[in-house]
Amino acid sequence: MTPPRILSIAGSDSSGGAGIQADIKTVTMLGGYAMTAICALTAQDTTGVRSVMAVDPEMVAAQIDACVNDIGVDAVKIGMLGAPEIAAVVADRLERLSIPIVFDPVMIATSGAALADAATIAAFERLMALATLTTPNVPELEALGGDPGMHARRIAYIAKGGDALGPEVIDRLVIPGQPEKLWTAPRIDTRHTHGTGCTMSSAIATLLARGASLEAAVEGARAFVRAALLAAPGFGAGHGPLGHQA
Ligand code: PLP
Numbered sequence: 001m002t003p004p005r006i007l008s009i010a011g012s013d014s015s016g017g018a019g020i021q022a023d024i025k026t027v028t029m030l031g032g033y034a035m036t037a038i039c040a041l042t043a044q045d046t047t048g049v050r051s052v053m054a055v056d057p058e059m060v061a062a063q064i065d066a067c068v069n070d071i072g073v074d075a076v077k078i079g080m081l082g083a084p085e086i087a088a089v090v091a092d093r094l095e096r097l098s099i100p101i102v103f104d105p106v107m108i109a110t111s112g113a114a115l116a117d118a119a120t121i122a123a124f125e126r127l128m129a130l131a132t133l134t135t136p137n138v139p140e141l142e143a144l145g146g147d148p149g150m151h152a153r154r155i156a157y158i159a160k161g162g163d164a165l166g167p168e169v170i171d172r173l174v175i176p177g178q179p180e181k182l183w184t185a186p187r188i189d190t191r192h193t194h195g196t197g198c199t200m201s202s203a204i205a206t207l208l209a210r211g212a213s214l215e216a217a218v219e220g221a222r223a224f225v226r227a228a229l230l231a232a233p234g235f236g237a238g239h240g241p242l243g244h245q246a
Helices: 019-029 057-069 084-094 118-122 124-130 138-143 146-152 196-209 214-230
Strands: 005-013 033-044 049-054 075-078 101-103 157-159 168-174 181-186
Touching: 005 019, 005 057, 005 196, 019 033, 019 196, 033 057, 033 084, 057 084, 075 084, 075 196, 084 118, 084 124, 101 124, 101 196, 118 124, 138 146, 138 157, 146 168, 168 214, 181 214, 196 214
Parallel strands: 005 033, 005 075, 075 101
Antiparallel strands: 033 049, 157 168, 168 181
């Protein structure tokens, strides 16, 4: 079977746990073909982010064009963007495509470092309007205006509950005009959660490209993330990577 072609537009994580690296592993494990447009380089380990360098916006556009114009793209995942100008060229390019787009509005690394400034977060608006699904965690949803703000802009999103406190994790799928769908599961007790958001969003993109409904894609992605959390190898002194090994 021809694998679905997934383009990850995101940042590189030198530790291999999150970002582009998590996306490539996730897409591959779910039977997709992974391509990348790298927006930023990060030098980081499991304890923190040492350095960040944004890529020239024209270079980001050139990477997207190279993938779209030759191999072709069946679904897109957007992660760390690195600068408002990068968010703008990504929106320009994606406006021309009519394929599933999953937008992870990355703001903070698992270790606590900021990965988006206020201007970049302001530039998320166009991408949220274009996206099939936006995937905020608890602090990201709050920064984006919470449920009332998302409802007012008619944005489709999954509110991920992994960062909330308590023994259960509740994820809510909110699609304008439809009843909310809730998933509740016991919390997996581990500090090795680095890359959870990246893994979730690239898994949803891959499953959508394989023809799943939004609800089925979220369900499959949740199961994939939970299995990866349970398989975390325990690397590093901080928040280690998930287990993406086969
Ligand atoms: N993208 C990059 C390049 C990162 O380094 C990180 C976290 O460190 C993220 C995205 C978001 O990580 P998570 O999937 O843990 O939310």
